[in-house]
Amino acid sequence: MKSVVVLGPQVYQPFVGEEVQRQQLTGRIAMVTAGWQEDEPDDSALAEALAVPSVNLRLYARWEEVISRDTELMEAHRRRQDQLVELQALYQMRLRPAMKVARQLLASRGPAEVLDPERENAIDAIRRLDAHHLARVIELRREFDERYQPHERPAVFEQRAEVARILAKCQTVAIAGGHIVVLLNRLRMLLPMPALSKLNIIAWSAGAMALSERVVLFHDHPAQGVGDAELLDSGLGLIREAVLLPHARGRLKLKQAKRVSLMARRFAPALCYTLDGGDRLEIGADDRPSSSARVLSESGVVETRP
Amino acid sequence: MTMARDQLIALAGADKAAIDAFMRERRFPIVEGRDVTFVFRGTANAVRLRHFVYGLPTEMPFQQIGGTDLWYCTLDVPLRSRLEYKLEVIKGERNKWIQDPLNPLLAHDPFGANSVCQGAGYYAPDWTEPDSDARSGSLETLSFEQTPFGDNRNVTLYLPPRLRQNRRYPLLIVQDGSDYLRYSQLKTVLDNLIHRREVAPLVVALSDPRDRLTEYADDQRHADFIVNSLVRRLERELPLYKTPQQRCLMGASFGAVASLAAAWRNPGIFGGLILQSGSFAFSDIGNGTRGAVFDPVVRFMNAFRDNPGRPADKLFVSCGVYESLIYENRSMVPLFQATGMEVQFVEARDGHNWENWRDRLRDALSWMFPGPLWMMYE
Structure with a gap:
């Protein structure tokens, strides 16, 4: 991998073109807009912003082609998604009271020597629940992969081979936002x-x-x-020890110190990076963020890390 | 600063030009915090406010401002309230109920239209207005022959924008569907909430009764039509989930009774119920006091209270606090909860009307069919 850079949202003021210029990328760029679902082909504005030759990998459309050819895979995938949805609902059922307790404890007044161990223990209970849920999700996906070997099935294999051929002629991949589950599934x-x-x-x-x-x-x-933040799944693992929070200003109550603090402590030692319009984060050779960035702090504020 | 109401009263004996000037500068009714002043201008022997608010005297007299043709009536209206009303104008022997000539806001229903008073802090939700960015779903008519009613029926289908055969969609069945479309802007609401990703794309079947008070008062034929005709056919012909969790019935007033009765008669079929201002008349002794029309409802509700079972998994109940049915709805909530259903109960400072039901749709639908907003990071 040559370089990995993540940016803030491009919806209102796209600046991905500036990043392309900054890195002096002149080669072809493969666009991934599968997160836009049915709007995947509406990539002309993005292509224009990139200002270098580009090609859309059409991952959303390719999956549609796969499941129209391989109905057994489609049915199995559907069953797996149903299971994941059910698992997520069970996790939410347990997460809700755990978060409520943690919030109550953070808001409680009293001697620190009495409260602090209770607070830490309550947050640790959430961490353990998160870890348990993540393990279950990964296990469910592993079982699916072992049983159906999706990458080896002709309908998928051929699409992956074609994507690989396209990528071989590209210098860069630009992965846009959208529906995270759809995007992650298509990428995988x-x-x-x-x-x-x-x-x-x-x-x-x-x-x-x-x-x-x-x-x-x-x-x-x-x-x-x-609105309790919840763990969905593991990602592709190309960025480590970082929870990425796009649109943080719009989606999070960043002025509520207890909420900010709880989120920061819950996901520690990973840092929670806010990614708003104009933000940019370089990922170093060790797969960790290496540039200056804004993160949620355990003290409950958003602070800039050098 | 002098209140507009005081300025109005101070017009006593004023000439036409002064009154005209005052009227030009105002919107009516005059809303000043909780004080809402209704105004009528014209010749009359008496004027009365005829509102549809349970808990207040049914008629509130206006006072004439001496030496003018102005009449007024001030009401204490809690914040964020919405009231529907008419004016009763009495001239000699003639007595007429009219819409407020000074107020352009109207709410329509199958019986006509009422004037609307929006109390301080009430705003019609923006998601009830057409949004040019929102893709439009489509409406289609589906014909059913040989229904359990012994006649043919048409059902209107709302299909979400860009419906795809290889996706699956939840199913919502709505009683009084045409009224929901016409008076609660249901199509606009669905388009907007789906566009905002607050509600999952879903298929909606909009059903209408022929003999509403009979068919919606726990009628076996209605329950059969919903389950054996409608659900069965829709699940055969459309890409639906086909699981109870993804099937929901919705209705208001008698339509809520019809929804509850259909689910109660068919346990395990519907995962969700949205019951708005349900006409849940029951009695603890005797037949109740709501009249003969309600007798079959009372029988049903009493039977339901005796043996509620578990008609669904999730239940959304809403009711206006200015309608008499608030008593029955509040009373039913603990019983609904005791069945083990997950119950969401929402009260609104509004009455028994279609705009109240419209304004609760976001709460109801986003709870019953949460959209992918949580998953979208663009």
Whole structure:
């Protein structure tokens, strides 16, 4: 892998073109817009912003072609997704009270020597629940992969081979945001990692989240409920010890110190990076963020790390 | 600063030009915090406010401002309230209920239209207005022959934008579907909430009764039509989930009774119920006091209370606090909860009307069919 850079959202003011210029990337760029789902082909604005030759890998459309050919895989994949949804609901059922208790303890007043160990223990209980859930999700996916060997099935194999051929002629992959589950599934299924490893990567929003070790869903004011951040799955693991939070200003109550602190402590030792418009984060050779960035601190504020 | 209401009263004996000037500068009714002043201008022997608020006297007299043709009535209206009303104008022997001529806001229903008073802090939700960015779902008509009612019926289908055969969709069946479309802007609401990803793309079957008070009062034929005709056919012809968790019934007033009764008669079929201002008339002794129309409802509700079972897994109940049914709805919530169903109960400062039901749709639908907003990072 040559370089990995993640950016803030490109929705309102796209600046991915500046990143291409900054890195002096002149070679062809493979675009991944599968997270846009049915809007995957509407990539003209992105192609224009990149300002170098580009090609869309069409991962969303390719998967549609796969499941129209391989109905057994489609059915099995559907069953697996149903299981994952059910598992997520069970996790949420347990997460909700655990988060409530942790929030209550953080808001409680009293002597620190009494409260602090209780707070830490409550947050640790959430960490253990997160870890348990992640392990179950990974196990479920592993079972699916072992049983159905999706990469070896002709319909998938052929698409992956074609994607690999396209990538061989590219210098960079640009992974856009969108629906994180859809994007992650398409990347896992259709993007050959060996081919990816030879390319520069620029990713943003859900695209950035998909590259990390753990994908965390978050929204502090959703249409329903209190909006407890939840673990979804592991990502592609190209970025380590980092929880990436695109649109943090819009989706998180960053001025509520206790919420910020809880999130920072829950995911420690990983750091929670906010990625808003204009933000940029370089990933070093050790797969960890290496440039200056804003992170959630355990003290409850957003601070800049040099 | 002088309240507009005081300025109005101070117009006593004022000439036409002064009154005209005052009227031009105001929107009516005049909302000043919790004080809402309704105004009528014209010749009359008496004027009364006829509102549909349970808990207040049914008619509230206006006072005439001396030496003018102005009448007013001030009401204490809690914040974020929404009231529907008419004015009763009495001239000699004639007595007429009219919409407020000074207020352009109207709410329509199958019986006509009422004037609307929006209390301080109430705003019609923006997701009830057409959004040019939102893709439009489509409406189609589906014909059913030989229904359990012994006649033919049409059902309108709402299909979400870009419906795809290789996806699966939840199914919502709506009683009084045409009224929901017409008076609660259900199609606009669905388009917007799906566009905002707050609600999952879903298929909606909009059913209408022919003899509403009979068919919706726990009628076996209605339950059979919903389950054996509608659900069966839709699941055969459309890419639906076909699981109870992804099937939901929705209705308001008698439509809520019809939804509850259909689910109760068919346990295990529907995972969700959205019951708005349910006409859940019951009695602890005798037949109740709501009249003969409600007798079959009372029988059903009493039977349900005796043996509720578990008609669904998730239940969304809403009711206006300005409607008499708030008593029954509040009373039913603990019983619903005791069945083991997950219950969400929402009260609103509104009455028994279609805009109240419209305004609760976001809460109801995003809870029942949460959209992928949580998953979207663009």
